[in-house]
Amino acid sequence: MNAMVxxxxxxxxxxxxxxxxxxxxxxxxxxxWMLITSIKPDAELYNPRISxxxxxxxTLEHWESLFGTTLFIRWAINTLWVAIASTAVSxxxxxxAGYALSRLVFRGSTLFGIMIFVTYLVPPTLLFIPLTGxxxxxxxxxxxxxxxxxxxxxxVPFCTWLLMGYFQTIPKELxxxxxxxxxxRLQAMSRIVIPLAVPGILSAGIFAFTLSWNEFLxxxxxxxxxxxxxxxxxxxxxxxxxxxxxxxxLMAGALFGSVPVAVVYSFFVEHYVSGMTGxxxx
Amino acid sequence: xxxxxxxxxxxxxxxxxxVRGINLDIEHNEFVVLVGPSGCGKTxxxxxxxxxxEITDGVILIGDRVxxxxxxxxxxxxxxxxxxALYPHMTVEENMSFGLRLRKVPRxxxxxxxxxxxxxxxxxxxxxxxxxxxxxxQRQRVAMGRAIVRNPQxxxxxxxxxxxxxxxRVQMRTEIKKIHQRVQTTVVYVxxxxxxxxxxxxxxxxxxxxxxEQVGTPQEMYEAPLTRFVAGFIGSPAMNFIPxxxxxxxxxxxxxxSDDITLALPDVQADRYRGHVDRPxxxxxxxxxxxxxxxxxxxxxxxxxxxxxVLEPMGVDTMVFVEIDGTxxxxxxxxxxxxxxxxxxxFTIDMNNMHLIDPETDRVI
Numbered sequence: 112m113n114a115m116v117x118x119x120x121x122x123x124x125x126x127x128x129x130x131x132x133x134x135x136x137x138x139x140x141x142x143x144w145m146l147i148t149s150i151k152p153d154a155e156l157y158n159p160r161i162s163x164x165x166x167x168x169x170t171l172e173h174w175e176s177l178f179g180t181t182l183f184i185r186w187a188i189n190t191l192w193v194a195i196a197s198t199a200v201s202x203x204x205x206x207x208a209g210y211a212l213s214r215l216v217f218r219g220s221t222l223f224g225i226m227i228f229v230t231y232l233v234p235p236t237l238l239f240i241p242l243t244g245x246x247x248x249x250x251x252x253x254x255x256x257x258x259x260x261x262x263x264x265x266x267v268p269f270c271t272w273l274l275m276g277y278f279q280t281i282p283k284e285l286x287x288x289x290x291x292x293x294x295x296r297l298q299a300m301s302r303i304v305i306p307l308a309v310p311g312i313l314s315a316g317i318f319a320f321t322l323s324w325n326e327f328l329x330x331x332x333x334x335x336x337x338x339x340x341x342x343x344x345x346x347x348x349x350x351x352x353x354x355x356x357x358x359x360x361l362m363a364g365a366l367f368g369s370v371p372v373a374v375v376y377s378f379f380v381e382h383y384v385s386g387m388t389g390x391x392x393x
Numbered sequence: 394x395x396x397x398x399x400x401x402x403x404x405x406x407x408x409x410x411x412v413r414g415i416n417l418d419i420e421h422n423e424f425v426v427l428v429g430p431s432g433c434g435k436t437x438x439x440x441x442x443x444x445x446x447e448i449t450d451g452v453i454l455i456g457d458r459v460x461x462x463x464x465x466x467x468x469x470x471x472x473x474x475x476x477x478a479l480y481p482h483m484t485v486e487e488n489m490s491f492g493l494r495l496r497k498v499p500r501x502x503x504x505x506x507x508x509x510x511x512x513x514x515x516x517x518x519x520x521x522x523x524x525x526x527x528x529x530x531q532r533q534r535v536a537m538g539r540a541i542v543r544n545p546q547x548x549x550x551x552x553x554x555x556x557x558x559x560x561x562r563v564q565m566r567t568e569i570k571k572i573h574q575r576v577q578t579t580v581v582y583v584x585x586x587x588x589x590x591x592x593x594x595x596x597x598x599x600x601x602x603x604x605x606e607q608v609g610t611p612q613e614m615y616e617a618p619l620t621r622f623v624a625g626f627i628g629s630p631a632m633n634f635i636p637x638x639x640x641x642x643x644x645x646x647x648x649x650x651s652d653d654i655t656l657a658l659p660d661v662q663a664d665r666y667r668g669h670v671d672r673p674x675x676x677x678x679x680x681x682x683x684x685x686x687x688x689x690x691x692x693x694x695x696x697x698x699x700x701x702x703v704l705e706p707m708g709v710d711t712m713v714f715v716e717i718d719g720t721x722x723x724x725x726x727x728x729x730x731x732x733x734x735x736x737x738x739x740f741t742i743d744m745n746n747m748h749l750i751d752p753e754t755d756r757v758i
Contacts, residue, residue: 284478287445292492292543293466302491306482 142366149173149363156358173359177350182337183364186345190324191371193255193341197262198319204263205270205315206308210300212271213278214286224275231268238264239332246333257333258341262323269322270315277311278304313379321372342368395456395546396421397442397579402451404437404603411437413603414451420595424573424580428590429600429626435583436551438600442581443472443549455546466495471540472549475556477532479524479539486520489539503542510541513575530561537569541576550582554589566592587627591615599623616746621675621755624748630680630712632748633722637676639666639749648676648749651718659693659744666749669758677748677757680712680723685730686739693745701738704731713738 148156150169155161177183212224242261243252251257281304289299305312330344337349346364350357397419404412412434419425427435440446442453444465453460460468471492479488486507493503511517514534524532533553540548553569554562570593573580584590590597591611599606599614599622607614607623618624624632639658640649646658646666658666686696699715699722706712711731713724715738724740732738749758 282476282478284474284476285480287443287465288472288474288478289480289491290445290465291443291468291470291472292539293495295464295466298495303480 142369145362145366149359149366151359153359173357173363176357177360177363177367181349181360181364182340182345183342183367185338186340186342187367189255189339190341190343190368193258193262193330194320194323196259197266197323198316200259201263201266201270201319202312202316204267205274205319206305206312208267208271209274210278210304213275214283227268227271231265231272235265235328239328242329243332252333253335253339255334255339258323258326258330261329261333262326266319266322270319273315273318274308274311277308277314281307317375317379320375324368324372395579396423396454397547397581398452398454399438399442400452400454402438402441402453403449404434404441404446405449410603412441412449415600415605417598417605417608419579419581422577422579424582424593424595425598426582426584426590426594426596427598427600428584428587429606431585433600434603435585435600439472439549439551439581439583442547443470444468469546470549471543471545471547472551473533473536473540473553475552477524477536477553477556479532479535481524484521484523485516485527485535485538488524488535489520489542492539492543506542506544507538510538513541513572514538529557530565533557533565534568537572541572545578547579547581550580550584552584553582554584554586562589569593588629591627597627599626601626617757618748619757621677621750621757624677624750624757628679630723630725632677632679633683633720634750635676635678635717635720635722637674637749638672639670639674641670646670648747650676654697654699654717656695656697656742656744661693662744666758669749669751673752674758675750675752677750678742679746680725682743682746683722683724684741685724685726687741689741691743691745694741694743696739696741698737698739701732701734701736704734715740 147164147166150171150173151166152168152170152172155167161167208227212220212227242264246252246257246261249257249260251260285303285307286299289303290296294302325343326341327343330341331348334340334344337345340348342364346361346368350361350364397417399415399417399419402412402415402417403410415434415438417425427438429435437446441448442455444460444463448461455468455470480491483491489507489510490503493506498506507520508517511520514537516531516534516538519527519531519535524535527535536553550569554565557565566589573593582589582593591614594611596608597611597614598608601622607619609617614623614627618627621634625634635650638649640647640655642655642657645660646663647655648658649655687694699717701713702716702721703714704711705714706728708728710725711728713726713731715722715724726738726740750756751758
């Protein structure tokens with residue numbers, strides 16, 4: 112970074128480095144806390160007389176109990192499967208709906224767009240009761256399929272709206288030109304619009320993946336058997352017995368559960384930024 | 394290669410009529426320019442020919458095929474857009490070959506056509522670049538190349554030069570004309586710039602408020618406009634319009650512009666205007682037909698004088714602004730013969746080139 116003319120080191124420190132440091136500290140502190148707690152022996156964990164930031168005798172016992180005595184690996188697989196499947200379903204629907212709402216003018220298209228948005232505003236805390244009925248009626252209770260079918264209720268509106276905005280930044284002429292060049296509407300969409308919308312589609316996908324990875328309420332309500340649970344539900348239901356919190360294992364599970372999301376983000380961060388800021392430049 | 398026929402073409406959006414009944418016969422290999430102010434319906438007409446707008450009423454034929462309900466991809470036309478519409482994720486070569494690849498043209502044929510078009514347009518070195526890496530003029534060429542490789546029945550241009558800077562625009566204008574001479578095709582070209590229309594067109598179509606005002610060769614449009622709109626639109630600087638009356642003056646007729654100025658109408662023209670004596674009319678004269686006082690070369694030239702109010706030197710000529718009875722009038726004079734501002738100056742008007750317009754119908758009499 113080049114210092115601008117007249118910009119002193121102190122000034123940069125105050126307006127740039129100090130705020131940045133505070134931000135990074137706040138963001139990373141929970142992760143550090145999880146790591147410290149997960150490798151502390153219980154004796155240190157519950158001893159108020161030693162500094163909570165220091166680990167004297169690091170141990171892997173919590174990690175061992177997490178992987179050894181609970182179905183954590185199974186939960187991780189379940190979570191991954193549910194997140195990938197519901198993201199795929201939602202992206203597919205979202206791309207088509209977003210394209211249609213941004214490009215095709217049909218009777219009631221605006222109303223339709225607004226109604227999709229309204230469904231997104233209905234909180235899951237209200238929606239889970241009727242959805243339980245639907246899930247039971249479909250005979251999907253206590254299976255991961257119940258989640259794959261219910262997560263799109265909030266993922267599809269989300270993806271649709273995000274992609275609708277993105278499609279609108281792609282000049283209409285590109286498609287018109289493709290159609291004159293000999294493409295059908297579907298070909299113009301698949302060969303021109305979608306390749307150009309990749310940043311937007313990736314952003315929508317990452318968001319949808321994160322939302323379903325972290326989802327708690329539906330997973331808690333629809334799944335009962337330990338072997339079908341997802342990480343958020345599994346960790347909290349199996350590692351909190353009554354009023355006993357297995358802090359070490361809980362933190363190990365939480366840390367492990369947040370890693371894949373961080374990895375996904377870091378992979379696509381560049382696309383993700385351009386997806387958020389939009390725009391295809393000629 | 395084909396002719397294009399528009400029969401009573403109309404386009405209505407909700408309540409507004411964008412195109413209100415257009416009849417036009419575009420000849421095989423003809424370069425036709427649709428010109429008019431923004432909102433006159435020229436782009437809508439072009440988009441209907443392309444198949445990008447639905448036709449509310451009327452018929453379009455390309456060749457002898459009615460194409461009203463033919464999707465754009467089957468109309469066998471190519472279009473160059475104002476913003477070029479180059480596909481950003483493809484190289485120049487891929488951009489140019491996109492249409493051919495969709496039509497499953499054999500690979501060696503595609504290569505041959507692309508390099509032929511690249512040769513015509515002088516963009517051979519750019520084939521592997523992406524649109525982002527090209528300058529405005531280069532993008533323009535690529536957009537035309539994409540049209541040329543298709544070898545379509547007709548080219549449609551939608552204000553293709555308006556995104557270029559002034560100098561490049563003039564260059565590309567010449568280029569387009571050259572290309573049309575090499576690649577003989579029917580061309581429909583939309584612009585709001587009358588200079589572009591004059592320089593490029595075989596025939597100009599002037600549109601206004603969704604209808605055609607006049608169709609003709611550039612020279613016809615310039616010399617014999619049919620309406621006040623065309624008279625004012627074609628030619629730069631624009632024609633002067635001065636309120637006037639036709640009066641009896643001596644044995645013949647005269648055009649009275651103000652209390653001081655009455656221009657004698659040549660006898661050859663008098664018959665045409667005899668029926669309009671004493672009606673309020675509009676006298677139209679182009680700046681180039683109102684010059685400094687000169688030796689008369691024909692009997693229709695007459696002299697009068699006015700006070701100079703503003704001077705605008707252009708180099709080859711100087712624009713002289715005078716006021717006649719409250720109307721600002723521009724004359725075009727040789728720089729050395731111009732009087733200073735505030736002084737009286739003598740002009741020669743060529744009555745052969747004047748027009749009288751009926752203000753009620755806005756038509757040239």
